[in-house]
Amino acid sequence: MITFHTVPDAFSPAECSHLIEVARAAPAADAGLVRATTEHNLRRADLVWLDDLPDTDWVMERLIALVARANREVFDFDLTDFAESPQIARYGAEREGHFTWHSDIGEGRLAARRKLTLVTQLSDPGAYQGGTLEVWMNSNLATAPLEPGTAVLFPSFALHRVTPVTEGERFSFTVWAHGAPFR
Ligand SMILES: O=C(O)CCC(=O)C(=O)O
Ligand SMILES: [Fe+2]
Numbered sequence: 742m743i744t745f746h747t748v749p750d751a752f753s754p755a756e757c758s759h760l761i762e763v764a765r766a767a768p769a770a771d772a773g774l775v776r777a778t779t780e781h782n783l784r785r786a787d788l789v790w791l792d793d794l795p796d797t798d799w800v801m802e803r804l805i806a807l808v809a810r811a812n813r814e815v816f817d818f819d820l821t822d823f824a825e826s827p828q829i830a831r832y833g834a835e836r837e838g839h840f841t842w843h844s845d846i847g848e849g850r851l852a853a854r855r856k857l858t859l860v861t862q863l864s865d866p867g868a869y870q871g872g873t874l875e876v877w878m879n880s881n882l883a884t885a886p887l888e889p890g891t892a893v894l895f896p897s898f899a900l901h902r903v904t905p906v907t908e909g910e911r912f913s914f915t916v917w918a919h920g921a922p923f924r
Contacts, residue, residue, distance in 0.1 A: 744876050744878045744883035744895065745876050745878075745893040745899075746894045747891060747892070747893050748807055748811065748892040748894070749886075749890075749891050750890055751861055751891065751892035753890055758889075760912075760914060763794050763795075763797070764829040764912065767789045767793060767794055768789075769787035769788060769789050770788050770790075771787065771788070782841070783840070784841065785832070785836050785840075786830040786831060786838050786903075787831040787833070787838075789828070790826040791827040791828070792827075793826070804823070804827065804859065804916050807892060807894075808859060808918050811857075811894045812857065815894070816894070818856050819856075819920045820919065821919060821920045822918075822920070823916065823919065824854060824919040825851050825855075825917055827915065827916035828915045828916070829914050831910055831911070831912050832906045832910065832911045832912075834870075834871075834906045834907055834909055837905040837906060837907065838903075838905065838906045839871075839872075839905040840902055840903040842902045843900065843901065843902065844898050844900055845897040845898075845917060854919040854922060855897040855917040855918075855919055856896065856897050856917075856919060856920045857917065858895055858915065858916075859894045859917075860915050861915075862874075862885065862886070862887060862888060862889050862890070862911075863889055863912040863913055864889060864909075864911045865889055866887035868909045868910060869909035869910055870906065870907045870909060871905050871906045871908070872904060872906040873885070874893070874901065874903050875901060875903075875904065876893070876895050876900070876901040877900040878895065878899045897917060
């Protein structure tokens with residue numbers, strides 16, 4: 742199985758900047774993990790949920806099309822729904838924003854049904870240092886491309902992390918597709 746599937750230009754640079762601005766304007770919640778625990782050594786990020794942002798129907802439509810196509814062409818998972826709001830995360834250097842090694846499949850009612858993860862880079866690579874998204878699969882460690890608007894998709898069970906941001910800030914956009922748990 743490939744480490745991740747890349748979709749260049751999933752969003753245009755203008756769309757990425759727009760999403761960052763809309764997220765900035767919204768009140769952020771501190772990033773909790775699955776089951777709403779807040780363990781800052783695991784993850785330090787500010788989160789905004791797409792469902793709370795105005796005029797973002799077009800984003801969900803885009804995501805549905807991207808996931809449907811990638812699933813048809815690459816993954817062939819049994820996906821049934823998008824049970825959780827997509828999330829815009831900001832990792833800032835002021836507290837070394839990061840997310841340590843984890844799998845997105847958790848024990849919560851919704852997290853247990855996550856099957857496919859899609860992460861889109863929103864920030865220009867010049868806006869930050871560190872903050873690389875790494876995915877580990879099949880003895881391969883792969884680093885997600887940095888271009889804003891590039892999406893990577895991987896099975897939600899794959900281990901991945903975001904290394905600490907040491908300068909500036911990085912915004913990313915994550916959505917999960919759900920279905921009956923793997924068996
Ligand atoms: O920000 C990223 O690149 C990854 C986010 C992530 O792993 C998550 O929200 O589960
Ligand atoms: Fe994750």
